[in-house]
Amino acid sequence: MEKRSGGKMWEIIPFMTMFLVEGCTIALTITAKSAMAIGMSQFVFVAYSNALSSVLLLVYCLIYHRDSMKMIFNRDLLTRFFLLGLTGITIAQNLAFTGLRDSSPIVVCAMGLLLPSFQFFLNLILRKAELKLRNKSTKIKIIGVLLSIMGAVMVAVYLGPSILNGPIIGPIMFHLKGSTKPFFIFISTTEEWMFGTFLLACATFFIAIWSIIQVSTFTRFPDMMVIVTCYTIFGTIQTFFVDIIANGDLNAWKLKWDLELLIIVLTAIFGTLVRSRIQAWIMSMKGPMYVAMFKPAGIFWANFFGESFFGTLCYGSVIGTIIVGVGYYTVLWGVKEEAKKAEQDSIKSASSDIKAPLLHNQNAQEQV
Template structure:
């Protein structure tokens, strides 16, 4: 009896991270659709939305860091207020907030949440391409192992992801409706009007294509942010992660304010009312600024670094479900098809990354074992000599 209770408890604990991550992805898509509705139906400016969201998010992060991470050594304080860390946090705020967020929400206002999902899945592709450019072209430090299965998987995944992104960008297909049952005559009509399903046959072509380009630019900016973030944590390991996050969040928010004041000069666009839009800003700031990051860190500590990214393609499922039930006229079969293809490429690249990390860990383990063996062999003669004395 007791053993059965223990086994059930273990299963529940194992299922908890999975359930939490699924809820996180669903909440993200739901907030994205809500933001799209606010910008489309209620003329909310994406720049104003980004500013208010990150102002509130920065305040929450600063209060959280002050309350839970207020203790710091003199070395940490010296690093935190150093010019080098300031420059890196300035770049983190620029790429991770000011550029990426403004491009993302502006692209969302021109497109749809399913396109946001598809271009978000391009993040490993852009990171992979940037790493090749950085390592082989600019730094010329590392030699690429073209024969390794991990590298080949990344190349294949990159090609698949690019193909999926092209499908999302150029082919929309017929509308998805809540109760669409196609008869044989309906199929003939579809084939007769197949030419109308391409993006360039729509009068709002430039908006959809422009939205995809802006979202792709946001993913590239996040890829650059990832590279800078990894380098920052390696250079400043003594500084707590949440303090760095609060630091660059504050700098990025200031950049957003300065940039948006030049774009949105109408005072009416900055006026907030006690309505659902204000609730959207508060929920997005709390969820994106603190809740999601803490949940992701908790899942990473429990399941490893590759656990959280594996749930990102779940956004396609939620975007399709919510798109059908909440805004069917904004969702097409072609968009879902392209997003699914992009998701396949995403998983392929992630598999290659996992394989590469496993190979590196195996090599490091063998090197460490060899080093320990060499050291022990080197110490044996000295011990024998000492015993002999």
């Protein structure tokens, strides 16, 4: 009985951990949006948070991955690190936080769930996959992609009325000095709503490109922490260069001991050390598909925070995000079915290779 209860507990721990990680991610997203709403530049936020992440990752790798760090000075690897930093940080993060500024965390969830659909299209374009319409897995993935697109369009076009007149628990009563407006802000109903949604979708598209480059890089250099460290450093350098040009006001780069600095530190520590290590730990136990399954949990947390403390969620964004979530799981289902079929085909191929020489030997014996 003790083994069974221990086994059940060991199953619950990864589930609850991933669920809470998504909740913390949404909470930090709300905090970052709130800071940008009161004047913090998204370019400054991206540059400084990645700079701190680079320092933390570099120290970690010099302590625990020193041997691997000596092998990175290769032209092919350095080019890949440059492209990973460009697509995953310089382009994707700046687009994402600019889009967040003009939308809401639940839109971030919706556009992030388009990732498998973009990966499906990119694999077809790059001829890494074939469009076999007769296959069950392909049909499932196409249905998932169509659902994701429908949901994303609904999120972008239709905001709809508020679900409730006010927050369920109560507003977070926190104000900055000299201001009567609350610090924490969930949604921005501005004219740039559709543009912000479009920027978030573009950010997800570049993350899809980044993920393809990352997978191929990992096959050549199988030390993920060193890969993350190197492309974060490249991305930070690129981001400072691009963002100083984009944000010409040098005063915006002066940090003070206030909430903006706290948000930058928390985002860097959580995103760099906490979330990446937890995901790597759970991937080693459950596989990458298990971690991917928890991405739509952000919908729950966005709804929970939005209605509990802000009361500003709208029907259009919630329903559209749920549809995108269904599409996300449908595409993952198609990917799983494709992997299952490939495994079955390899087993059949292996068994036929074994049977062939046996039959050959049997025929030879009969002839004798």
